[in-house]
Structures are given as structure tokens and as C-alpha cells.
């Protein structure tokens with residue numbers, strides 16, 4: 001078995017090379033003990049992904065268990081509020097478990113089963129990927145351990161309860177800042193000890209090769225469906241596709257099938273948090289520098305000594321200090337445009353969608369929506385069809401939004417002198 005098995009040749013330049021590099025980004029930067037588990041996963045993934053019966057089972061589950069295809073909805077009232085733009089929403093929020101993450105966990109759990117693994121592990125920050133992994137573990141009768149920073153456990157109790165209800169063990173991680181990056185480091189370390197029996201389900205297009213490639217393959221269904229649906233609904237491709245970028249899995253999922261359509265503009269939106277100038281954000285593509293995190297070379301928020309900065313966003317699903325290597329590459333070659341949206345702008349978009357469409361979006365997805373409202377004026381006079389990835393629903397964020405807004409209201413009422 002070799003770790004440098006080649007990816008199937010594609011008729012485009014967006015395939016990683018045999019070492020898992022997208023341009024200079026990606027690859028495998030792990031200790032010796034993880035080399036052979038990763039090679040095993042890669043060999044199994046390449047074999048499974050070229051087997052029609054694997055895809056048939058994946059598609060069957062996505063249709064009957066997840067509820068795909070997710071619809072595309074023309075947001076008519078929202079569009080009327082904005083000048084010169086027609087907004088189409090790809091409704092990943094309607095998937096079982098409420099977001100796009102389950103597309104990936106179904107695929108990886110199928111692979112785990114095919115490899116004869118009896119247990120899965122995962123890392124989680126906000127808990128969404130942990131819930132999606134616990135869900136498919138229950139579905140396939142696999143034992144499940146989810147690594148989660150103790151600070152995140154405190155902040156995300158409802159998802160901790162969900163994982164436990166689904167039969168998963170939630171393992172608190174107390175190193176570093178006790179958040180997502182620490183949970184992923186610990187999951188990788190633990191995996192190196194138990195890889196014989198255990199499959200590691202990574203939650204986004206990050207981590208060492210083959211994960212960025214494999215997760216993209218499981219998320220590209222979002223874009224494949226969207227491309228056909230837009231052609232059916234509007235008779236043409238969208239002018240622009242917009243998605244929020246945390247690690248980058250929903251974004252690459254919706255972008256990938258449009259990469260060769262040069263006339264379709266692709267826009268990824270990072271969280272500017274409290275503002276890029278405050279340092280409290282997670283805009284790794286916008287302000288990051290090249291480094292290695294969690295086994296991959298990519299753009300990171302770090303100081304000049306390579307110390308990783310804590311990422312911040314109102315939206316827990318976006319606050320990762322790195323980003324998938326493929327995004328770093330696509331940005332460098334100019335195929336995707338990267339913008340940033342602050343907490344405040346995202347909240348405004350959150351309320352707009354509630355008010356005009358009766359849809360409560362996830363705070364992550366609200367960043368993509370905010371970018372549409374920001375650009376709407378600039379599109380005129382030509383009217384544009386904009387496809388937005390509504391990556392998840394916002395029920396999980398209600399308490400957070402209410403708390404945030406009552407806090408902001410207090411600050412405003414109290415004025416700076418009481419601070």
C-alpha cells in the first residue's frame with residue numbers, strides 16, 4: 001500500500017496531485033504513526049469512490065435518510081427588497097440534522113463500514129459535526145467518540161445532549177484554549193493509537209490528505225444538484241454563487257461543479273467577527289499566512305513564531321483558525337473571490353431572512369446572505385441571479401442571538417461610562 005496513489009485524472013486542473021497538494025497547499029504533515037492509517041484511508045477511499053455500488057448506497061441514503069435533493073427556493077420577497085438581484089437559496093437547512101454536514105458523515109461512515117472499522121471518532125467545535133457523526137454512527141451501529149474542547153462543551157450544551165442521546169461519548173479536551181483546534185489535535189493524536197479499529201471522520205475539507213479531497217467528493221452533491229436545478233428553474237447558470245467559509249466544506253461543495261464555468265463568479269465569505277482591525281475574527285484566507293495546522297499546509301491565523309491565534313466569530317461553526325487547502329489554492333489562482341462579513345452584518349441578514357421569507361438561517365449561512373445584501377446595489381443596472389448556499393438552519397443559534405442582542409442593547413443603554 002502506498003500513500004502516493006494517484007487521484008483519478010480529471011479533465012480540469014482542480015485535482016490534487018499524488019501527494020495531496022493543491023498547488024503549494026495540502027499534503028500530509030503528520031508524525032510517523034499516522035502515515036500508515038492515512039495511507040489505508042486513502043487507498044480505501046480511492047477504491048470506494050470509483051465503485052458504483054458505493055455511490056449507489058451513498059445516494060440511496062442521501063435520498064431516503066437525509067432527504068435529498070434539497071430544493072432551490074427563489075427568495076422573492078427578499079429579492080424585492082434588494083435592487084437588481086434575484087436570490088436563490090440552496091436549502092441545505094432542510095437536510096436531516098439541519099445542515100450540509102451530514103452529506104459528508106454519511107459518506108465517511110459508509111467508508112468506515114466498508115473498511116471493517118467498528119468505531120468512529122470525530123472532532124467538533126460548535127457540535128454540529130459531532131451530532132452529524134453521532135447520527136450516522138447510530139445509523140450504522142458504530143461506536144462513536146467525539147472530541148470537544150471543554151470550553152465548547154460549556155457553550156454548546158444542547159448539542160452535547162444530542163450527541164449523548166444518540167449514543168456517542170463526548171470526550172472533553174482541556175489543552176490549549178479548550179476549543180475546536182485543540183479537539184482536532186487531540187482526535188488526531190488519539191487516532192494514531194487506535195487506527196486499527198477506528199475510522200476518523202473529519203468534519204470539513206481540512207486535515208491531511210486524503211481528507212480535503214474526500215470531503216469535497218462527499219459535499220460536491222450540493223453543487224451538482226444546484227447546477228441542474230438552476231438550469232431547470234432559470235434556464236441558465238447562476239451569475240454568482242456565494243457561500244460561507246469556515247473550514248470550507250459547504251463552499252467547496254457548492255463551488256466545485258461550477259469551477260469550469262468561468263462565467264459563474266464564485267464568492268466565499270469569511271467571518272470578520274468584531275472587525276478585521278480588532279484581531280477578533282476568523283478570516284484566514286484574507287489575513288492568514290502559510291503554515292501547517294492539523295496535518296495540512298494552508299493559510300492560517302498565526303503570529304510570526306507560528307503560534308496559532310484564537311479564531312473568533314459570533315458563529316461557532318466558522319471559528320477555525322485555518323481553512324481547507326483547496327480554497328487557498330483557488331483564491332491564489334483567482335478562481336474564487338473572498339470577502340468578509342462582521343458579526344453585526346451577519347445578524348442583520350439573519351433577521352432579513354426571518355422577516356421576509358419565514359426562514360431562520362444558521363449564523364454561518366447568514367454571512368453568505370449578508371454578502372448578497374452588501375453587493376446588491378453594485379449589481380445594477382444588470383439584474384443578476386445569485387445562488388446562496390443556505391448551509392444550515394438557525395434553531396441552534398436562537399439563544400445565542402437573543403443573548404448577543406440583549407447584551408448589545410445593555411451596552412447601548414448603559415453607554416461607555418458604565419463599562
Ligand SMILES: *Cc1c(COP(=O)(O)O)cnc(C)c1O
Nearest residue numbers: 246247248249250317364391392
Ligand atoms: C459547520 C458549518 C459551517 C462551516 O463549515 P464549512 O466546512 O466551512 O462548511 C457552515 N454552515 C453551517 C450551518 C455549519 O454547521
